[in-house]
Amino acid sequence: MSTILDGKAVAARIREGLKTEISQSGSEPGLAVVLVGNDPASEIYVRNKGKAARAVGMRSIEQRLPEDSRTEDVLAVVKELNEDPAVHGILVQLPLPQGVDRRRVIEAIRPEKDVDGLTQASQGALVEMTPGLRPCTPAGIMDLLDAYHVELAGRRAVVVGRSALVGLPTALLLLSRHATVSILHSRSEEPWRVAREADVLVAAAGRPRLVTRDWVKPGAVVVDVGIHRTENGLVGDVDRESLEGHAGALSPVPGGVGPMTIAELLKNTWTAYRGLR
Numbered sequence: 001m002s003t004i005l006d007g008k009a010v011a012a013r014i015r016e017g018l019k020t021e022i023s024q025s026g027s028e029p030g031l032a033v034v035l036v037g038n039d040p041a042s043e044i045y046v047r048n049k050g051k052a053a054r055a056v057g058m059r060s061i062e063q064r065l066p067e068d069s070r071t072e073d074v075l076a077v078v079k080e081l082n083e084d085p086a087v088h089g090i091l092v093q094l095p096l097p098q099g100v101d102r103r104r105v106i107e108a109i110r111p112e113k114d115v116d117g118l119t120q121a122s123q124g125a126l127v128e129m130t131p132g133l134r135p136c137t138p139a140g141i142m143d144l145l146d147a148y149h150v151e152l153a154g155r156r157a158v159v160v161g162r163s164a165l166v167g168l169p170t171a172l173l174l175l176s177r178h179a180t181v182s183i184l185h186s187r188s189e190e191p192w193r194v195a196r197e198a199d200v201l202v203a204a205a206g207r208p209r210l211v212t213r214d215w216v217k218p219g220a221v222v223v224d225v226g227i228h229r230t231e232n233g234l235v236g237d238v239d240r241e242s243l244e245g246h247a248g249a250l251s252p253v254p255g256g257v258g259p260m261t262i263a264e265l266l267k268n269t270w271t272a273y274r275g276l277r
């Protein structure tokens, strides 16, 4: 049997802790989510983030802009939120519509309010390992591994995927915990040869069921970051049927990394509110 890395349960514990801390402090941290356009998946995520924020005692601010917004329109909203003392965290939901310059929008967020950890200032802090807000999915992966006491120092970690949002920052966080880290990507030759060396394998390639049994060392810990909607429901980047009983531990989809991502967003908002980083 493979251990299930129950992100839903771990995330619920994190949210409980936050709720207690926030109510004891008598404060109301504010999280602003900016949604541009009407991507149905984004709508659901934004609604869930607002719900989760309110459930721990935060104020949730939603700013919606039409699909045909210009970069300047989005920048104006971000600037307003930067100046708003009731707003401690700002998240601009990605992807942005064609014609909105993602880099300019993200860079406009004050680093103190960058609860997504995506500004160059936050990325620089991550590389330097100085205090800063870390990207939510990578931070969630680390908290999930820690919750199950997965040993990292000196062990082999392999990340499949090199995106600025997930793969790359995850590799850096694993490195900061003294794992020996490799990154695989779409140009890697015979990636399974490297993946098979992993004690901890993180699948963040954005390709449904890419990681099969022949990629995984028996007993390895496998974290599935992928989330794809198919006719047969949600699937991850991991072909979980072929890994069942082969992997030592495996994060489910849904109920794994997704809920952790939202919990980390709330943690970052609380950190941003307190200003100690």
Ligand SMILES: Nc1nc(=O)c2c([nH]1)NC[C@@H]1CN(c3ccc(C(=O)N[C@@H](CCC(=O)O)C(=O)O)cc3)C=[N+]21
Residues within 6 Å of the ligand: 045, 091, 092, 093, 094, 095, 116, 136, 137, 227, 253, 254, 255, 256, 257, 258, 259, 261, 262
């Ligand atoms: N600026 C920005 N920051 C993000 O962090 C960001 C983003 N844009 N754009 C989209 C992706 C995707 N993302 C998810 C968050 C939670 C779940 C989640 O809670 N999933 C649940 C439910 C799955 C379902 O039923 O859809 C689960 O895996 O169990 C999934 C995906 C954050 N993203």
Ligand SMILES: [Mg+2]
Residues within 6 Å of the ligand: 160, 161, 162, 163, 167, 204, 205, 206
């Ligand atoms: Mg990638």
